[in-house]
Amino acid sequence: MELPIDHFRLLGVSPATDAQNVLRTLQHRLEKAPDQGFTLEAIRARADLLEASADVLSDPQRRQAYEAQLMEIEQVGEGEGVAAGLDVAPSKDLGGLMLLLEAGMPLEAFESAIACLQPPQAPALGSGREADLCLITALACRAAASELQGQRHYEAAAQLLQQGLQHLQRMGQLPEQRLQLANDLHALLPFRVLGLVSRPLTATRERAEGLELLESLVKRRGGLEGEDDPSLPRDDFQAFIKQIRLFLTAQEQVDLFDRWARGGSAAAEFLACYALTASGFAQRKPDRIAAARSRLRASAQPGIQPLLACLHLLLGQIEPAMQAFNSGAGPELKAWAEEQADDPLAQLCAYCRDWLARDVLPGYRDIEVDADLEAYFADRDVQTFVDQQDRRVARGHTVEPPAPDPAVMAAADWAMPELEPLAPGGGDGNGNGDGFHPPSPQLSTPAAAGEQRPRSRRPLALVGLALAAGAALFAGLSLVLRPRPASPPLAPPSTSGQAPASTKQPLAAPAPAAPLTSSSPSQEEVRLLLERWLAAKAALLEGRSSEADLDQLARPALVADLRSQARGLKARGEQQQIQARIRQFQLTDRSPRRIEADVQLDYSEERRSGDKVIQPRTSAQLRNIYVFARDGGTWKLADFHSRR
Incomplete structure (x- = not known):
């Protein structure tokens, strides 16, 4: 047998070691013979090889000749894969294998x-040589697999362990060593899964194998919440689950969570709801959010009302959303929401946006989207979905959307909750891990920055919210919650700069008209745009319907603020009657994308509840500055403020 090692490495000394230290090292090695259970024959063969190497390296002439030989081999072997080796007699090969293992090879x-165990070199059954070779096989297999695992070659390490286990099983030797190999192989399972599912998405076979291994790992534990596997402690398993999700696509996640949920896992059911929500929001598919709401509601878990409020909001169901939030949010959560905005709908939008950004959307391999509510509600599919709901309500049907087809549900791209990347083995790579805990529906106050979430309750992580308070938070809702019925057309505007004396009644909502798209609109065109906005505003706050397309009159923030006021009045059973007439209108500044107007108004308002006057009519003359902006090719009211 030829060993791929030289005398220096076999003995464990450097080329600079002198003869005296060579002999000292020899004595130390002889005294530290392996004690794993090798036969005396193997230990003697090991000692003979150590003594032979020491003889060469302690003799000046033999050492000089040997070093010259090594140098020649090194020069010849450059680029040809030639390396120094030692020829070992068959009677000494057991000792040579032991020394290879001790030398870190x-x-x-x-x-x-393994080669020595194969015919024609196979030893006699039951012989001491067979026992020694099997023991070397087991020890070397475990050590080599550990090296590969340290290099993150998890699948190669697993294959090596499987190979060693198969050989020992075939030989019928060393039951304790076989058990250790089997345990090592199982302990490697999470790392194998990680290594396989982290492959590129084009590596379909490897990724499918990784998912199968993940299924077997969870099954052995007794489910997602199980603890039947003592080789994988709870904290390690939780850290593994956190990390593995980062490498899974939405479809892979939905397949896993849905199966585990059907098996009775409450955590998987809750995560499936998050997955549906993330996928529905990212891909603008409200039917998936509706499915998440149905599953969450059916789970009957305590404290889920604020989450249901968010799902209602994303479905354009404002009143159920507000009711769910008001009934389910605790005092601390409500106090936080009130700090974000004055308007109740704006508060809910702030909460929903933060919930999406922190708990729902992060952690998907194939989903990258911001928690932009305005962009979501501006999507045509979302608008169509909400319109269909409105038509069902108008026909007296329930607002519950029809259940998705099972085949569609099975193929839907779902998503999953936020996960922090951890190094294999649990923790952050330094042995520090934060266990996996299914998101608890128990809600409390926003967590402080850097505060660790308790295991029993999962408070909302709402620190660092980068949301604008007020109407801008829910501006996108205006894109889908449009008035439907018609109203009388607006009377032609005065061209004299003075309001007609006969105009004492509230403005009627204008009929739909083409948006103002002129690159340089006239003063009268801009004035008409403002009058249409004032008329639509008056009609909406009084509870009269309007076909005026508010989205073509003003920017989303103003439209959303107006609709929020109207919804608040409706919820209280009130109407606000407004009369606003333009007395003077003068353009004071203009550019290709911005127009400013100085406007004087006769303004009065009265608030009623049926026939009862809640706030008597008040009148005033106002002077405001209105700013119009060109968004794309359309001019819209962008802002206004009182002239000081």
């Missing part, structure tokens, strides 16, 4: 031992 020792 376990893979070479394993491969050589």
Whole structure:
């Protein structure tokens, strides 16, 4: 047998070691013979090889000749893969394999031992040589697999362990060593899964194998919440689950969570709801959010009302959303929401946006989207979905959307909650791990920055919210909650700059008209745009319907603020009657994308509840500055403020 090692490495000394230290090292090695259970024959062969190397390295002439030989081999072997080796007699090969293992070459020792166990070199059954070779196989296999695992070659390590286990099972030797190999192989399972599912998405076979291994790992534990596997402690399993999700696509996640939920896992059911929500929001598919709401509601878990409020909001169901939030949010959560905005709908939008950004949307391999409510509600599919709901309500049907087809549900791209990347083995790579805990529906105050979430309750992580308070938070809702019925057309505007004396009644909502798209509109065109906005505003706050397309009159923030006021009045059973007439209108500044107007108004308002006057009519003359902006090719009211 030829060993891929030289005398220096076999003995464990450097080329600079003198003869005296060579002999000292020899004595130390002889005294520290392995005690794993090798036969005396193997230990003697090991000692003979150590003494032979020491003889060469302690004799000046033999050492000089040997070093010259090594130098020649090194020069010849450059680029040709030639390396120094030692020829070992068959009677000494057991000692050579032991020394390879001690020299930190376990893979070479394993491969050589496997070769010695194969015909025609196979030892006699039950012989001491067979026992020694099997023991070297087991020890070398475990050491080599550990090296590969340290290099993150998890699948190669698993294959090596499987190979060693198969050989020992075939030989019927070393039951304790076989059990250790089997335990090592199982302990490697999470790392194998990680290594396989982190492959590129084009590596379909490897990724499918990784998902199968993940299923077997969870099954062995007794489910997502199970603890039947003592080789994988709870904290390690939780850290693994956190990390593995980062490499899974939405479809892979939905397949897993849905199966585990059907098996009775409450955590998987809750995560499936998050997955549906993330996918529905990212891909603008409200039917998936509706499915998430149905599953969450059916789970009957305590404290889920604020989450249901968010799902209602994303479905354009404002009143159910507000009711769910008001009934389910605790005092601390409500106090936080009130700090974000004055308007109740704006508060809910702030909460929903933060919930999406922190708990729902992060952690998907194939989903990258911001928690932009305005962009979501501006999507045509979302608008169509909400319109269909409105038509069902108008016909007296329930607002519940029809259940999705099972085949569509099975193929839907779902998503999953936020996960922090951790190094394999649990923790952050330094042994520090934060266990996996299914998101608890128990809600409390926003967590402080850097505060660790308790295991029993999962408070909302709402620190660092980068949301604008007020109407801008829910501006996108205006894109889908449009008035439907018609109203009388607006009377032609005065061209004299003075309001007609006969105009004492509230403005009627204008009929739909083409948006103002002129690159340089006249003063009268801009004035008409403002009058249409004032008329639509008056009609909406009084509870009269309007076909005026508010989205073509003003920017989303103003439209949303107006609709919020109207919804608040409706919820209280009130109407606000407004009369606003333009007395003077003068353009004071203009550019290709911005127009400013100085406007004087006769303004009065009265608030009523049916026939009862809640706030008597008040009148005033106002002077405001109105700013119009060109969004794309359309001019819209962008802002206004009182002239000081």
